[in-house]
Amino acid sequence: MILLRRRRGRLPGDRVRGGFRPWAPGDEAAEGRTTLLLLWVLATAATVLILDVVPGGLPGAGAGAEGGARRLLGTAGAIGAGHALVALYLARLHPEVLRSTRRLALAMLLGLGTLAAARLLEAAPPAPFRLVLHTPAVLATCVVAIAMGPRFAAESAALLLYDLAVAWRAPGIGAPGGVATDLEALAVLGAGCGVAVLGARRVRNRARLVKVGLAAGALAGLVHLALHPPAALPGGLADAGALLAHGLLLGFLVSGALPFIEALADVVTDISLLELSDQNHPLLRRLLLEAPGTYHHSVVVGSLAEAGAEAIGANALLARVGAYYHDVGKSMKPEYFTENEGKKGLRHGRLSPTLSTLVIKAHTKDGVVLAREYDLPQAIVDFIPQHHGTSVIEFFYQEAVSLEGDSSVPRDAFRHDGPKPQVKETAIMHLADSVEAASRSLSDPTPGRLRDLVHTIIWKKLGDGQLDECDLTFRELRRIEEAFVRVLVGVFHSRIRYPDARPGARAR
């Protein structure tokens, strides 16, 4: 079904591994093209302005300098072409980054800030002035990797190096050493940025950022030494030491600025996710005290979702933490949900199926309100409405049918409000939620029965279209299914009777 939808027409922003993704016709595509054109004009104009229009710095640069007009035209042409290539690349091969103008603006500002630093250093160069640029360039790459992922960080680092190559082109090189010095500096910056791209993903503690900074400085220093003329080795060693120290400094800088980066880019890092996974978080404590059954359900769903995400290489920590908070809305009216059923029984007895459906549906809205009250990041809030998608509340639908007859009960009136899962992690949690709830009702949970149950639920969800808006593939669904069965067999291990089990025999 997912594959059929893909063949019918992909949307801009669809995330499919590999392959060519053309712009789809329609409003969203037109909007994407306009954003891209605007970004291209803005980025090109700002870069040319920083590199060649503002007077000072490079000999030959500045509107009033001799040959300035020719140089300006050259800069505009080269920068415009480079930026157009990157814009086309993003549109065709990496369109999902265009969804967040906020993050794109942050990346653009960081790139322009690095170019402005380059220009300032040209005006008052320390020695060796181009190597000093390593700090802002790697810092910008680190922040972009955290905010937008390693792939976009690699693309923006490549664009930054291209812009610097245009700015440092001959003639007009003020640095001692000429063209060779510039190329060496580009290689050094490229090495540092490469380490930042690889290292600043899935950062689980702040110490890792310091290590990434240090590794970037170390590799940049080694590249500098390798390219340095042997005659000037003492100077080269001092530069390499400076690069290492700067790397360490930028590691501390990024680590300290992490909360601001998360707030600015509206992203959640693994560090924040680990903090949110603490079972002493006030919202989780509240869930434990007011709806202990839901709390326990959420923990098991978390284990299932984590295993499912791990099996396909999705963000397992995000899936687990999202699961912890997916049902927090139930803490408002815990007694209406089966997992919290006490001795008094459920409170639905006197309600009509339609009213009961309204109460059940309200837990996602209540959950979003609570999540905002407790300042949960958007990536976690998204799990709350998406964990039921637009699934039908089958129990009350069947009850209504038995009371009023099949023809007079519209099935859609018993659906949750959605939206359907939008990303792999929410989709996995959506499946884990249904699987956990259904597995509790199995009276004799043998591995075979658990396997059948998981398989049936996943295919039911597919058939109902709940996975239409995320980009899980059939192969990934198969892996998720296997991971769910593994976890469930572990959960029900003590209850599963093996063929050789005898009454009174010790549980293994």
Ligand SMILES: [Fe+2]
């Ligand atoms: Fe729920």
Ligand SMILES: [Fe+2]
């Ligand atoms: Fe749930």
